[in-house]
Amino acid sequence: GKNTRRKEKEPMEGEASRTKTVCVTGAGGFVGSWLVKRLLSTGEYTVHVTVRDLGDRKTGHLRALEGAGERLRLFKADVLDYASVAYAVSGCGGVFHVASSVPADKPQNPEVEVLAPAVRGSQNVLKACHQAKVGRVVVVSSAAAVAMNPGFPRDAVLDEDAWSDEDHCRTAGMWYALSKTLAEREALAHAEKTGLDVVTVCPPLVLGPLLQRVANTSSLVLINLLKGDRDTVEDKARNAVDVRDLADAFVLAYETPEASGRYICGAYRKKLSEMAGIVESFCPDLARPVKFVEGEDDRMMSSKKLQALGWKFRAVEECLRDSVESYKAAGLLE
Numbered sequence: 497g498k499n500t501r502r503k504e505k506e507p508m509e510g511e512a513s514r515t516k517t518v519c520v521t522g523a524g525g526f527v528g529s530w531l532v533k534r535l536l537s538t539g540e541y542t543v544h545v546t547v548r549d550l551g552d553r554k555t556g557h558l559r560a561l562e563g564a565g566e567r568l569r570l571f572k573a574d575v576l577d578y579a580s581v582a583y584a585v586s587g588c589g590g591v592f593h594v595a596s597s598v599p600a601d602k603p604q605n606p607e608v609e610v611l612a613p614a615v616r617g618s619q620n621v622l623k624a625c626h627q628a629k630v631g632r633v634v635v636v637s638s639a640a641a642v643a644m645n646p647g648f649p650r651d652a653v654l655d656e657d658a659w660s661d662e663d664h665c666r667t668a669g670m671w672y673a674l675s676k677t678l679a680e681r682e683a684l685a686h687a688e689k690t691g692l693d694v695v696t697v698c699p700p701l702v703l704g705p706l707l708q709r710v711a712n713t714s715s716l717v718l719i720n721l722l723k724g725d726r727d728t729v730e731d732k733a734r735n736a737v738d739v740r741d742l743a744d745a746f747v748l749a750y751e752t753p754e755a756s757g758r759y760i761c762g763a764y765r766k767k768l769s770e771m772a773g774i775v776e777s778f779c780p781d782l783a784r785p786v787k788f789v790e791g792e793d794d795r796m797m798s799s800k801k802l803q804a805l806g807w808k809f810r811a812v813e814e815c816l817r818d819s820v821e822s823y824k825a826a827g828l829l830e
């Protein structure tokens with residue numbers, strides 16, 4: 497069962513070994529790395545991971561994880577290349593589709609840089625999962641696929657019925673939000689059409705300590721705020737979640753048989769000025785004069801559906817403290 501820790505390695509046969517073999521796409525990134533760590537830490541899973549670059553800079557931190565020697569298998573795969581994805585997911589009972597492009601700046605060519613990896617990438621992963629008779633696919637979507645809709649009243653608390661408006665995203669040049677909306681819709685439509693078991697998880701801003709060597713886009717939101725090197729910062733309320741709690745949510749979505757559909761996965765909601773204040777309270781040396789200007793708050797959203805599955809999350813203070821410790825150790829605040 498899912499709660500029994502395997503103390504010794506016994507050979508597993510047939511269906512049992514298949515459900516315990518899972519694949520994580522985009523495994524070298526911020527979110528993917530924590531998910532791989534979480535899966536390996538139970539001692540139960542053999543984890544296939546896809547990375548585009550097998551070099552030490554992108555995979556050294558994965559190879560160093562506890563249990564990696566016995567239960568981690570690295571696959572070089574680009575989600576735009578069907579054959580490479582099909583090879584990585586074959587023999588897997590579960591797949592966590594995490595790979596997607598999260599641009600830090602406005603893309604030059606949104607179609608190529610953002611939309612194709614998300615949409616065609618997801619199509620390839622889903623098709624490969626269907627072919628390989630994967631038991632469940634957990635797709636990482638985003639709050640950006642939920643909330644970007646001018647039709648929603650400002651004071652509404654959004655739930656899983658809310659979808660971002662594709663036309664609005666396109667017109668406003670919100671390419672990342674559009675890419676996640678199209679990819680998630682595609683995933684759920686594929687499930688509907690083929691019977692593949694697909695569950696999607698929609699996190700807002702993901703913070704927390706880094707395992708990977710290069711700071712990712714969402715971590716840079718906090719890093720840049722703390723470095724105080726911007727002229728002004730828009731003081732918006734941001735919904736956020738700790739990357740470790742997000743990894744728990746993925747595993748819960750995979751292991752809970754009755755899980756289905758979408759899950760919003762947000763833990764706390766704070767203005768950026770409040771986040772800076774919390775960091776200063778335990779790290780006074782990080783106090784920087786920041787000029788805050790009014791910004792548009794994130795929409796309010798509810799994670800009740802996920803909490804009903806048993807999801808728990810840590811407090812904002814712990815999330816921010818551990819994030820900052822990790823940035824300091826990596827020299828990212830200098």
Ligand SMILES: NC(=O)c1ccc[n+]([C@@H]2O[C@H](COP(=O)([O-])OP(=O)(O)OC[C@H]3O[C@@H](n4cnc5c(N)ncnc54)[C@H](OP(=O)(O)O)[C@@H]3O)[C@@H](O)[C@H]2O)c1
Nearest residue numbers: 522525526527548574575594595596613638701702712714
């Ligand atoms: N961080 C957040 O705040 C946040 C919020 C909501 C949703 N998400 C979602 O969480 C997932 C992971 O994001 P992250 O924050 O961990 O960002 P990240 O560190 O940039 O990771 C993105 C991963 O996707 C991979 N990737 C991109 N294009 C690919 C392609 N064509 N083929 C194969 N892999 C590709 C990257 O591989 P390389 O290392 O080779 O570039 C990287 O491993 C994404 O789906 C993102 O949309 C993140």
